[in-house]
Amino acid sequence: MALYSEKVMDHFRNPRNVGSIENADGIGEVGNxxxxxxxxxxxxxxxxxxxxxxxxxxxxxxAIASSSMATELIKGKTIQETLQITNKxxxxxxxxxxxxxxxxxxxAEDAIKLALKDYYDKNGIEYDPAQFVIHDDEH
Amino acid sequence: xxxxxxYQKVIMKIYADNAATTKMSRTAIxxxxxxxxxxxxxxxxxxxxxxEAKEALEDARIRVAFCLGCDPKEITFTSGGSEADNMAIxxxxxxxxxxxxxxxxxxxxxxxxxxxTLNKLKREGFDxxxxxxxxxxxxxxxxxxxxxxxxxxxxxxxYANNEIGTIQPIAEIGKVCREKGVTFHTxxxxxxxxxxxxxxxxxxxxxxxxxxxxxxxxGIGALYVKRGIRLxxxxxxxxxxxxxxxxxxxxxxxxxxxxxxxxxVQNMDANTKKLVAxxxxxxxxxxxxxYSELNGDAVCRLPGNVNFCFEGIEGESLLLLLDDxxxxxxxxxxxxxxxxxxxxxxxxxxxxxxxxHGSLRLxxxxxxxxxxxxxxxxxxxxxxxxxxxxxxLWKDLVSGKRQHIFLx
Numbered sequence: 001m002a003l004y005s006e007k008v009m010d011h012f013r014n015p016r017n018v019g020s021i022e023n024a025d026g027i028g029e030v031g032n033x034x035x036x037x038x039x040x041x042x043x044x045x046x047x048x049x050x051x052x053x054x055x056x057x058x059x060x061x062x063a064i065a066s067s068s069m070a071t072e073l074i075k076g077k078t079i080q081e082t083l084q085i086t087n088k089x090x091x092x093x094x095x096x097x098x099x100x101x102x103x104x105x106x107x108a109e110d111a112i113k114l115a116l117k118d119y120y121d122k123n124g125i126e127y128d129p130a131q132f133v134i135h136d137d138e139h
Numbered sequence: 140x141x142x143x144x145x146y147q148k149v150i151m152k153i154y155a156d157n158a159a160t161t162k163m164s165r166t167a168i169x170x171x172x173x174x175x176x177x178x179x180x181x182x183x184x185x186x187x188x189x190x191e192a193k194e195a196l197e198d199a200r201i202r203v204a205f206c207l208g209c210d211p212k213e214i215t216f217t218s219g220g221s222e223a224d225n226m227a228i229x230x231x232x233x234x235x236x237x238x239x240x241x242x243x244x245x246x247x248x249x250x251x252x253x254x255x256t257l258n259k260l261k262r263e264g265f266d267x268x269x270x271x272x273x274x275x276x277x278x279x280x281x282x283x284x285x286x287x288x289x290x291x292x293x294x295x296x297x298y299a300n301n302e303i304g305t306i307q308p309i310a311e312i313g314k315v316c317r318e319k320g321v322t323f324h325t326x327x328x329x330x331x332x333x334x335x336x337x338x339x340x341x342x343x344x345x346x347x348x349x350x351x352x353x354x355x356x357x358g359i360g361a362l363y364v365k366r367g368i369r370l371x372x373x374x375x376x377x378x379x380x381x382x383x384x385x386x387x388x389x390x391x392x393x394x395x396x397x398x399x400x401x402x403x404v405q406n407m408d409a410n411t412k413k414l415v416a417x418x419x420x421x422x423x424x425x426x427x428x429x430y431s432e433l434n435g436d437a438v439c440r441l442p443g444n445v446n447f448c449f450e451g452i453e454g455e456s457l458l459l460l461l462d463d464x465x466x467x468x469x470x471x472x473x474x475x476x477x478x479x480x481x482x483x484x485x486x487x488x489x490x491x492x493x494x495x496h497g498s499l500r501l502x503x504x505x506x507x508x509x510x511x512x513x514x515x516x517x518x519x520x521x522x523x524x525x526x527x528x529x530x531x532l533w534k535d536l537v538s539g540k541r542q543h544i545f546l547x
Contacts, residue, residue: 058531
C-alpha cells in the first residue's frame with residue numbers, strides 16, 4: 001500500500017488555494033524551519049464569513065495536502081464554524097494520514113486558529129482565549 | 140480561482156537510488172538458478188548433492204576472497220552488511236575487554252548498523268570516540284592517530300559514506316592502526332564492487348560488505364576477518380562458517396554474490412570512468428539551482444553519488460514530485476525517515492536542520508545516459524522552483540526576513 005491515500009496525493013499534486021492574500025484580514029503562521037515544516041494561512045473575512053483563504057507551506061507531502069484540504073474545509077464558513085474544525089476533521093477529509101504524519105493536520109488547525117485570532121486582535125474584537133489554544137506540537 | 144498543476148507526462152523512468160539497493164545483474168541471477176532446483180542440497184549433508192552444494196559454497200568463498208585480496212578462510216558469509224558490522228564490532232569489543240581495553244574510535248556519520256552497535260557497547264561501559272568528519276565529510280589519518288589510546292581496542296571507519304558518498308583515506312588510516320597495534324574495521328558496503336579494494340595493501344583487519352549494493356541479491360553479505368582475530372558468534376546453532384555463524388548457508392544467494400562481485404570488479408575501470416563523467420555532469424547541472432550546495436567532497440567521492448541541499452524546501456515533497464516524473468531518489472529529510480531529526484550524516488558535516496530537511500540524494504547506476512542526466516537536472520530544477528513558490532520559508536529568505544545559509 002502506498003504511504004498516502006489517493007486524496008492526500010491529489011491535494012499534494014494539485015493543491016487548492018495556494019498563494020497569499022494582499023491586505024488579508026487575518027494571517028496565521030505555525031511551525032519552524034528547524035522542524036522542517038511551516039504553514040501560513042491568509043484569510044479574507046466579510047461579515048463573519050471566510051470569503052477567501054490562501055496558504056503557503058514549506059513541508060512534506062502531507063503538510064501540503066493538509067493545508068490544501070483545510071483551506072477547502074473553511075472556505076465560505078462562518079468564524080464559529082471554522083473554529084469547530086479540528087485536525088481530525090482535516091485528516092478524515094483526506095481519507096486519513098499515517099500516524100507519524102498526524103501532526104501535519106495539527107499544524108493546519110493551528111494555523112487557521114492563529115489567523116482568526118489575528119483577525120480578532122486586528123479588529124479589537126473580544127474573544128475567549130480558550131478557543132485559541134494552540135497545540136504545543138511535539139516537535 | 141482554483142489553480143491546477145498541470146503534469147508533464149512521465150517520459151522517463153530513472154532509478155537513481157543505487158545506494159539504497161541495485162537491480163540484480165543477469166549474470167548474478169543466472170548463477171543462482173541451478174542452486175535452487177538442481178544443486179539444492181544442504182552443504183552440511185554428506186550425500187552427493189549436499190557435497191556439490193558445499194563445493195559451490197567454497198568456490199564462491201575463493202572468488203569473493205580473490206576480489207578482496209585475502210585468504211578464503213578469512214571470509215565469513217553473513218545475512219548482509221548490518222550483520223557483518225555487528226559481528227565485527229562485537230567481536231573486537233569482546234577481545235578488547237578481555238585485555239581491559241574498552242575504547243573504540245569511529246566517526247559521527249557511520250551507518251546505524253555501526254552507530255547503534257557502538258551505543259549498545261557504550262551502555263556496557265565502553266568509551267566511544269566519534270571523530271569529526273568536517274564539512275567535506277572526510278576524516279584524516281592524523282585524527283585517528285591522535286585519538287588512539289593504550290586502551291583502544293578498535294577503530295571502525297566506513298570506507299565510503301552511504302549518503303554523501305565521501306571516500307575515506309582507508310589505507311592511511313589502516314597504516315596508523317597497524318603501527319599502533321589496534322584492530323581496524325571498515326564498513327565497505329558502499330565501496331565493494333565500486334572502488335578497488337585490497338585488504339592487505341590497505342591494512343584492513345575486518346571489512347563488511349553487502350551483495351545487493353553491487354547488483355547481487357539482497358539478504359547476503361560477508362565479513363572479512365584477518366586470520367588470528369577471533370570472532371564472537373551472534374547466532375548460535377550449527378557448525379556452519381567454521382562454527383562462527385550458525386544457520387544453513389544461503390547457497391543461491393552466495394553464488395549470486397560471488398558472480399556479481401566478479402562482474403563488478405572486472406568492469407570497475409570502465410564503470411568508474413563513465414559514472415564519474417555522468418556524476419560530474421549532474422553535479423554541475425544541479426549547482427546552477429540558486430541557493431543549493433553539494434554535500435560532501437567533490438573529488439573523494441563515490442563515482443555514482445550526488446547529494447545536494449536546497450534551501451527553502453523539504454525533501455519528502457521533492458521526492459514525491461520527482462517520483463511523478465519517473466525519478467526514484469532519496470532524501471535525508473526527517474519526514475522520509477519517520478523520525479523528527481534530519482539525517483545524522485548531514486548534521487555531522489555541519490548542515491543546519493533547516494537545509495538538511497531539503498536534501499536530495501541521486502545515486503546513479505552504470506546504465507545511466509547523458510539524456511537521463513539532463514532530464515534529472517531539468518526535473519529537479521522544476522520541482523525545486525515549484526515547491527519554493529509555495530514555501531513561506533523561501534519567501535522569507537528572498538525578502539531578507541531570514542538569512543540565507545548558502546552564499547548563492
